[in-house]
Amino acid sequence: METRTLSGRHHFETLAGCTGTMTTGPALAPAERDRISTRVSIALLGVRSDAPVRRTGGAGPSDDGHFVINGDGAAIPLNPDSPYVVSPSGRLTLDGADLGFDVSPVSRPRFYDLATADGVAYDKIAKLHGNNVLATTVVQTCVRYDESERCRFCAIEASLQTGSTIAVKTPAMLAEVAEAAVRLDGVTHMVMTTGTSNGWDRGAKHLTRCVKAVKKAVPSLEIQVQCEPPADLRAITDLYEAGARSIGIHVESMDDEVRRRWMPGKSRVSMDEYRAAWREAVRVFGWNQVSTYLIVGMGEDPDDLVEGARELIEMGVYPFVVPFRPLKGTLATDVDKVPAPHRGVLNRVTAQVAALLQAAGMRGEDQRAGCAACGACSVLKTAGA
Numbered sequence: 001m002e003t004r005t006l007s008g009r010h011h012f013e014t015l016a017g018c019t020g021t022m023t024t025g026p027a028l029a030p031a032e033r034d035r036i037s038t039r040v041s042i043a044l045l046g047v048r049s050d051a052p053v054r055r056t057g058g059a060g061p062s063d064d065g066h067f068v069i070n071g072d073g074a075a076i077p078l079n080p081d082s083p084y085v086v087s088p089s090g091r092l093t094l095d096g097a098d099l100g101f102d103v104s105p106v107s108r109p110r111f112y113d114l115a116t117a118d119g120v121a122y123d124k125i126a127k128l129h130g131n132n133v134l135a136t137t138v139v140q141t142c143v144r145y146d147e148s149e150r151c152r153f154c155a156i157e158a159s160l161q162t163g164s165t166i167a168v169k170t171p172a173m174l175a176e177v178a179e180a181a182v183r184l185d186g187v188t189h190m191v192m193t194t195g196t197s198n199g200w201d202r203g204a205k206h207l208t209r210c211v212k213a214v215k216k217a218v219p220s221l222e223i224q225v226q227c228e229p230p231a232d233l234r235a236i237t238d239l240y241e242a243g244a245r246s247i248g249i250h251v252e253s254m255d256d257e258v259r260r261r262w263m264p265g266k267s268r269v270s271m272d273e274y275r276a277a278w279r280e281a282v283r284v285f286g287w288n289q290v291s292t293y294l295i296v297g298m299g300e301d302p303d304d305l306v307e308g309a310r311e312l313i314e315m316g317v318y319p320f321v322v323p324f325r326p327l328k329g330t331l332a333t334d335v336d337k338v339p340a341p342h343r344g345v346l347n348r349v350t351a352q353v354a355a356l357l358q359a360a361g362m363r364g365e366d367q368r369a370g371c372a373a374c375g376a377c378s379v380l381k382t383a384g385a
C-alpha cells in the first residue's frame with residue numbers, strides 16, 4: 001500500500017502479503033520464527049523500561065536504550081506505551097506472559113564520571129553502545145546539514161545544539177577516553193564515525209589521525225571507521241594503515257530515487273562511487289570487514305533492497321539491515337512524520353538477507369569491530385547472521 005507523508009513524499013508502509021509474520025523467508029522452526037518476530041517487534045515498538053545508557057540524538061538513525069538481550073547487545077526504543085514490558089526480574093513480557101528473553105539494561109559505565117584535565121566530560125567525547133562498544137562522532141558537524149541537503153533521518157548536530165557533545169574530538173581526547181573505557185568498563189571495540197567535510201577526503205583524514213592516537217594508547221582495541229566514499233580512494237588504505245580493521249561506508253539505500261528524496265546532498269555521491277569505494281575497501285580491509293547500512297522503511301521496494309543486499313554480499317560487503325526509527329531532531333520525524341516500517345516488512349527483509357548472509361558464510365560477529373560486530377541496532381544477529 002502506498003501512503004503519503006505530510007511532506008508529500010510517498011513511501012510504502014505495508015505490502016501485500018506482509019502480515020506481520022515471515023511470509024517469504026526461509027523455512028524456520030516455529031520457536032525460531034517467534035523469537036525473530038518478537039525481536040522485530042521490540043525493535044519497532046520498543047519496551048517499557050528504564051535504561052541508564054541511552055542515546056538521544058547524533059549521527060544516523062537511532063534513539064534507543066541499550067540492553068543485553070539473551071547475551072547480545074540490543075539497542076531498543078524506550079516507549080512508555082509499548083505493550084512489551086521488562087519485568088523487575090529482567091524478563092521480557094507481553095500482557096504478563098513471559099516471552100523467553102532475558103533482558104538487562106546496560107549499566108552506566110564508570111568512564112562517564114571522568115573528565116579531561118581541561119574539564120570536558122568523557123561522555124561528551126564518546127559513548128558506550130551495547131555493553132562493550134565505545135562510539136564517537138569525531139566531527140559532529142556535516143557539510144550537508146543545511147535543510148535542503150541533510151539526510152532526513154540524521155540528527156548529527158542536534159546533540160551538539162543541546163550541549164551533550166562537542167564539535168570536534170581531538171586524537172588526544174579520544175586516546176584518553178578509550179584507555180579509560182577499556183580499563184574501567186571492559187570495552188572491546190570502538191566505532192568512529194564522522195560528519196562529512198568539504199575536502200577530498202570527506203572526513204577520512206581526521207579519522208585517520210584519531211585511529212592512530214587510539215591505537216597508540218590502547219593497541220588491543222579494535223576500531224571500525226565510518227565515512228562516505230572518499231574522493232581519493234587512497235584514504236581507505238590510510239585508515240587501514242593507521243590501525244582500523246573494519247570500515248563502514250554507509251549508503252542506507254541503493255535506490256537512486258529513494259536516495260535523492262531522503263539524502264539530497266549525499267545522493268550526489270553516485271552509486272558508482274560507492275561501488276568503487278566498497279571494492280577498494282574489501283581489497284584493503286578484506287572480505288567481510290566492510291559494511292554498509294541499509295534502512296528498511298524509506299520507501300524502497302523490499303525486493304529491491306534484498307537484491308541490493310545480494311550484490312553487496314557478493315562483493316564481500318556486509319549489508320547491515322536496520323529499521324527506520326522515528327527520531328526527534330530529524331526532518332523525517334519532525335517534518336515528514338514518517339512512521340517506523342511495518343513489522344511484516346522488516347521481518348521478511350531481515351529473514352531473506354540473513355539467509356543470503358548464512359549461505360555466503362558471512363556473520364556480523366566475524367567483523368573485527370563496529371556495527372556489524374555489535375549487531376545491537378539490527379535483527380540480523382537474532383536471525384543467525
Ligand code: SF4
Pocket residue numbers: 062075129130133135191370371372374375376377378
Ligand atoms: S550497531 Fe552500531 S550504532 Fe548500533 S549500538 Fe552497535 S555500535 Fe552503536
